Amino acid sequence: MIDVIIIGKGPAGISAALYTQRANLATLIISRDGSSLDKAAKIENYYGLEEPISGKELLEIGEKQARRLGVEILKEEVIGITYLYDEKCFKVSTEKSEHYSRTVLIATGQPQKRIAIDGLEDFEGKGVSYCTTCDGFFYRDMSVGVIGNGAYAVHEAMELEAFTKDITLFTHGADLDITGELADKAGRFKINTRPILKLSGDEFLQEIHFKDGTSQKIDGLFVAYGTASSVDFAQKLGIITENNAIVVDNGQSTNIEGVFAAGDCTGGFKQISVAVGQGAVAGKSIIEFVRHMKK
Structure with a gap:
């Protein structure tokens, strides 16, 4: 069993992983490619960029930074999250494998649009x-x-x-x-x-x-068209959602102990800087949560 599984390798997920990994928490990121940021041609409003950079380049830099610190990144599609009461941990299932962790961070971005069918x-x-x-x-x-x-x-x-x-x-x-x-x-x-x-x-x-x-x-x-969204995962776990977003407190904790959320999936101002900040806060909260579990 590892300490934290992060679903999503965008700014929020990578930011959280930088904190948890540096705190010596075994961290696994699971995510497929193809986020909305991956399609952004130019990023000009993010701190520290002297020249514009594409969303794809920014994501690649973040991924390399996380790997350099020892974060494992698995490029698979997450299809389910289950809490195992006997083992007191979460099982995260992909189309190819299963993984177990003490905590889960949902950082999968904004839910996809629903399929358009007359009467749906x-x-x-x-x-x-x-x-x-x-x-x-x-x-x-x-x-x-x-x-x-x-x-x-x-x-x-x-x-x-x-x-x-x-x-x-x-x-x-x-x-x-x-x-x-x-x-x-x-x-x-x-x-x-x-x-x-x-x-x-x-x-x-x-x-x-x-x-x-x-x-x-x-x-x-x-x-169940396309891939599972953050709200899909939340509903199955009993996490409170509002206006198609996951409800979190000031520490990015959901109402389910051990589950956190950060980035666009929590609603609000959808900006890279906001996602990075929420990821950092979530990382800090996860560190405190896991250390308390291990006492």
Whole structure:
């Protein structure tokens, strides 16, 4: 077991890692490439830059700095976070591996935009859900679906197996983008690759309509399109969110002991300088938390 797992290798995550690693806390960062900062052509409003620098360059500098101090950085997609009560630690699952830590810092940036499907928002809370852990129980022995074509979607479908065996993966016209062990596990579910036109029902969701004119009856539909966002992780752990952001205190702690959040995922002024500052505060809080645990 290590001391801290940081999900996200942007300014907030790297900043926190610099503090935790220097405090001799075993630190692992898990994150895929492709953040919004990675696409920024020029950064001109960050302290210490004499000349403009691209977001990609800034991220590379931060990553090299963290590695130089001994931080391990794993380029994988996180698909789930679970608290193990018997071991008193967190299990962080990726599409390839599992890791265990005393604390977790969520620094995954702003949640991605939800997929645009006619009727999706109309049936939120009425058959459409974004959290299998929260709502799977209500669909025992019913017909349910998961929208998505990647590792996160397969993980969510596997979560639903505790409640029902009638599970369909709806890829919305995309090919399945899964490799390794999860690709084998995806074979346990029905796969529907047709593009979705709309959702329909009376008071609750009843049917999915496809662009080819066909339709399918459904009781519940879980959205897991793309990769898991900070809010997805928060909801599953019981973390309080507000306005699509994670609620934290002055020390970047959430309402769940041992879980911290920093950067754009906490809302507010979305700037690199703010994310770096929050990461530093989170790092300090994590250090104090872990040292108290080890006493």
